[in-house]
Amino acid sequence: MKLDAVTEKTGLIGHPVAHSKSPEMMNEAFRREGLPWVYFAFDVASEELGRAVAGLKSLGFRGWNVTIPHKVAVMEHLDEVEESAREIGAVNTVIHRNGRLIGTNTDGAGYLESLVRETGFDVKGRRVVILGAGGAARAVGYTLARAGAEQIGIVNRTEKKAQDLADHLRRWTRADGISPGEADTAIREADLLVQTTSVGMHPHPEGCPVDPASLHKDLLVSDLIYHPRQTRLLQEAKTRGARVHSGLGMLLHQGALAFERWTGRQAPVERMGEVLEQVLGES
Template sequence: MGKLFGLVGHPLGHSMSPLMHNTEFKELGLPHHYQPFDLKKEELEEGIKALRLLGIEGFNVTIPHKVSIIPLLDEVEQEAMEIGAVNTVYRKDDLLIGANTDGQGYLQSLLKLIGEDSLIDKKILVVGAGGAARAVAVSISRSGVGSLTIANRTLEKAEELCRVCSTYADVNAIPLDTASSSLETYDIIINTTSIGMSPETDRVPLPVKGIKDETVMSDLIYNPLETLWLTQGREQGAITANGISMFVEQGALAFEKWLGIKPDRYRMQETVLRKLGGL
């Protein structure tokens, strides 16, 4: 008998997770099903109770529930607690355990991009200090990094994230305009904000003038597949990457937590790209 998996959030019409996971179940010959569960904020608690009764084996969590779901779970992994958000829930016996595969998913996608297994000699700039930035910064810090700078319009938010990461790495916070004047000092620049996402595709999170040749510029956005910021960076000689790889990696890591088997990441990426018109 097949197992039930799903996605909890609101709204969910845009999500590609059901297509990605259900396609992979089919390709692997597994009788499982991945179902979206569109729950508003006031419906979350009762919704999680219902999912327990349904015997759900695992599910992903997206906006706006990544933080509010934490007290509704039986346990939460340490990294997810440090990030302050859960994006993956898996069943262990009769318990629902919260995890966060966003940060590790991003880390794995970044290491594949640069062709290395360590960031210990890299100087990294993270743009933004919201939920996505927390996942990226915490996981990068925990992995070992040369230095990490967090730039945000509201400096206090960047400083708070620095306090979380400082246990693991040399990290500092700066205003966004300061980052713009020192781009040549960074090996990797990561945009974790939504600036440049469709439909406001004419905006950039910060200028690219002054970056070093072959600076890695990574944008978590994948709609459009290439943001204006990445286009400008590529024209300046940067190595660029959108958020598709992170999306696939976080999904694949969730898949492994649920079933204990590795999905075909290349096939998952093809599924997403085909849906987005990138193939």
Template sequence: MITSQTGGLGLLGHPAGHSKSPEMMNAALQMMDAPYVYLAFDVTPAVLKQAVEGLKALKFKGWNVTIPHKTSIMEYLDGVAESAREIGAVNTVVYQDGKWTGHNTDGTGYLRSLKEETSLDLSKQRVVILGAGGAARAVGYALATAGVPKVTIANRTLDKADRLAEHLSRWTSTEAIAISDCQDEVREADLVVNTTSVGMFPRINETPIPADWLHHGQIVSDLVYNPRETALLQAAKLKGAQIHCGLGMLVYQAATALELWLDKPVPIQLMKQVLEASLSGNKK
């Protein structure tokens, strides 16, 4: 029940009307008996500063940040956590000890989901990341700090891949290289991660790489969550590979944000169920 004591949490993005976070977050807050409500706000870049000042004035506990504000939000905060600084983007803002601090839970959320669903030993994985954008940076940072020995960044624009590989090479335990033609590297990889939007609804028949490059024994991971099982994952499964879909990352990055805000256990299974039901409703 919403009362005069109910606190605020939310999402800033543009657009924001497509977000499924309110359904997932409010279901979790209700089960946790937490006195907060989670709302989505469509905020254009021109009024981002005013929106942030408004949330601060209204004493929000914190909020999530999505496209196109993940970088520009930083100038309106008191500080940025190491993960967000290294990734170069903020997706969660937390009020603590009188300060507003930006965090990034994307990489953490990805790793938590990957480990839960695959139980793989990251210290022995040869990884190919398809794409070199913000999602690739978050996943690459998480894998490098977890001790993955080799990461190959495959991107059509080699300069962009080079910059990300150079950044990831700062962690001495990880060899990071950049390429544009990744056929041989994909065939040799233990883990292939698609961080691009290829295969996302409604272009569900597209794949970022040919199915013939995949094989039994690999783990193929796709950050796209709509559809849950992309054309890439369907092809990988037919080849005998283990698959990992993007829905888990979406749930765990949200769960990590809730943990930062409330410092208490989060009902992750409920969040998964609500998100799955919400996405299924989209297709009806």
């Protein structure tokens, strides 16, 4: 890739970011589409966030993705936040347009696109349990509620956070905060289980966030972790006859949606997925 004064710049800010596979995926997308664009990853400490955002704007970056722990804090440094991101309460994509910084969130839409494409699951009228109450859970919960889920239960170690998210989701569906002690019963009655926490992520793949005995053959188990591809939760689900869905698709489709917002072009999704498969296979 030729880099010069007219190269358009995009990237990722978070802390840490060394593990991210987004640069490989996004740079291949730009290359495939013949765009003179480049994607960087920047490790930004929380106390430097405001200065980092101002610097990216001053340097003419066309946009950037935002990951943990900045998805909420970045909002105060933007000129505008789109309605869906305001409802979710987090921004994962910033668009620099006409001197203004606009925040949006492609996590939820990327998750739903992946879920439907890979499993054919129709969320309308279904019962959902979400493990976790952080930014990813908020994005997924909002999107599933708007898509017609009949009921959503939120399980979180801090029960108040679970209840707060459930209270928010009641604008669109029935929702309840569920204590960890009641999680098994809720999962046994659910159609879809969505795991949004870090339990089971590399380098601690032995972790499982639920009692495997609660998993059943009528359940679709969706784990947002993509490294490893087959978490212990997904392995346990498969042995009990449940369908499974890994987090790689969400990473792919949220990135594709960001690409389209920045460039105005359709993303080369198939090629982006091939690159992710390759780099994750090498890690």
